[in-house]
Amino acid sequence: SAVISQKPSRDICQRGTSLTIQCQVDSQVTMMFWYRQQPGQSLTLIATANQGSEATYESGFVIDKFPISRPNLTFSTLTVSNMSPEDSSIYLCSVVGPAGEYQETQYFGPGTRLLVL
Amino acid sequence: AQTVTQSQPEMSVQEAETVTLSCTYDTSESDYYLFWYKQPPSRQMILVIRQEAYKQQNATENRFSVNFQKAAKSFSLKISDSQLGDAAMYFCAYRIVYYGGSQGNLIFGKGTKLSVKP
Structure with a gap:
């Protein structure tokens, strides 16, 4: 299995600002995903982060709101904008x-x- | 539509007893993988057990076992000798494998909250 770390672990932000979340994996992986879990709910897939190309977004999620980077096979970022x-x-x-x-x-x-x- | 149904929003079990969490799913595909994930209060999603749909034998991992009924599209999780550390949300999920090897997204149920009483 892969060991995955995320930064930050938690944050409190003001409306209108943006936050970038980092994901680091201890080995090279082909597929990386970003999910959202609202309070008391199950997981909802936001997008698949593709190395070297644009992320693939699920219905209801757009790149302007959730820009994603995947510069290599061990790292990705998700930004929650505005x-x-x-x-x-x-x-x-x-x-x-x-x-x-x-x-x-x-x-x-x-x-x-x-x-x- | 691809769906996963966990009909028990909450369950409770006495420590050292056995509990079964139910899960049914809906897909017209024949090749897929099934999973149970555990999410304790720390929020870390932990893989509990995995089952390949083409295997008739039920998967077992220590105190965790499944009852996989492919025709009924049922995939229940049995926890034996329940421990306090088993208290968590349990999510059932599946992923389709398409012809050629590509895979679909992981489809989750809404979860079952398991409480363990000392």
Whole structure:
């Protein structure tokens, strides 16, 4: 399995500002994902972060609001732009198994808890 | 539509007892993987157990086992000898494998909150 770290672990932000969340994996992985988990809810996929190309966004999520970078096979960032209180959630980075290992299982980072005032 | 249904929003079990969490899913595909994830209060999503749909044998990981009924599209999780540390949200999920090897997104249920009483 992969070891995933996220920064920051939590933050309190003012509405209208932006926050960039970092995701670092201890090995090269092919697929990285960003999820949102609103309070008391299940996980919702925001986008798939593609190395060397634009991210693929799910319905209801747009690049202007959630720009994503994936500069290499071990790192990605998600920015939550022009935040509103509705963006208060836990944001989780997830990866599929490292290259050469099982590709069907996803592992998750510890999450970033965001509160927007 | 691809859906996962966890019909028990909350469950409770006595320490050292056994509990079963239910999960049903809906897909017309024949090749897929099924998962149970655990999310304790720390919010870390932890893989509990994984099942390949083409395998008839139920997966087992120590105190955790599944009852996989492919025809019924049912994938329940049994936790034996429950421990206080098992208290968490449990999410059932599946991923389709398409012809050629590409895979779909992970589809989650809404979760079951498990409490363990000492």
